[in-house]
Amino acid sequence: MLTDRPPRNSKLLAQFRESEQLTSVELPPELPELAQAIEAVMKDGTRGEVRQACADFLNAASAFYRVRPPEVRALAARPLRVREGGWATELFGDYSLDAALIRIWTRTAVRKQVTSYGTFLSTLCHEFGHHLDCQKFAFSRSPHTRGFYERAAVLYHHARGTPVKKLFWMQMPGGRWRIDWRRTNAVRQAADQILRLSARSNSGK
Numbered sequence: 001m002l003t004d005r006p007p008r009n010s011k012l013l014a015q016f017r018e019s020e021q022l023t024s025v026e027l028p029p030e031l032p033e034l035a036q037a038i039e040a041v042m043k044d045g046t047r048g049e050v051r052q053a054c055a056d057f058l059n060a061a062s063a064f065y066r067v068r069p070p071e072v073r074a075l076a077a078r079p080l081r082v083r084e085g086g087w088a089t090e091l092f093g094d095y096s097l098d099a100a101l102i103r104i105w106t107r108t109a110v111r112k113q114v115t116s117y118g119t120f121l122s123t124l125c126h127e128f129g130h131h132l133d134c135q136k137f138a139f140s141r142s143p144h145t146r147g148f149y150e151r152a153a154v155l156y157h158h159a160r161g162t163p164v165k166k167l168f169w170m171q172m173p174g175g176r177w178r179i180d181w182r183r184t185n186a187v188r189q190a191a192d193q194i195l196r197l198s199a200r201s202n203s204g205k
């Protein structure tokens with residue numbers, strides 16, 4: 001994960017800084033259950049059912065944040081056509097800033113393997129993050145800032161029911177940042193180990 005370069009335009013830069021500072025969001029309580037429904041249809045449902053489960057998830061999240069829900073389409077694989085501007089594109093999904101449309105694919109573009117549930121849900125939360133930026137925070141370009149990634153991660157871990165990792169960042173040239181996975185995962189592993197050791201000592205009593 002790499003942040004975008006800070007824009008030169010002063011209005012966009014002000015939005016970028018604001019996005020950077022905003023590192024958390026309130027969490028819709030019904031998302032974990034709706035995420036489980038997505039996992040279930042990914043295993044043995046049709047693509048139409050996957051789309052509907054995503055729509056249910058996004059509709060509940062949108063109602064919670066009081067924004068209009070995005071359109072959502074579930075595609076088999078990433079379209080090969082390269083589009084013009086106005087889209088935020090990830091490896092497993094994209095978001096049209098103009099049309100408020102999320103597209104997400106259930107198979108990888110190259111080998112056509114099924115996208116894992118974790119990757120799929122993480123992409124859905126990421127694209128919804130762009131929607132929130134545009135509809136709730138009025139960030140016209142929805143930049144990938146550290147704050148953006150932190151918010152998307154908080155939403156994802158809440159929906160998936162996994163503990164939030166503290167993200168460590170490394171500064172890159174040009175005012176960009178990238179996640180320091182070595183440090184981020186080392187802290188996570190140390191925390192897991194402490195939990196395991198304390199569980200062991202408690203069970204030994």
Ligand SMILES: [Zn+2]
Pocket residue numbers: 088089090126130144
């Ligand atoms: Zn993005």
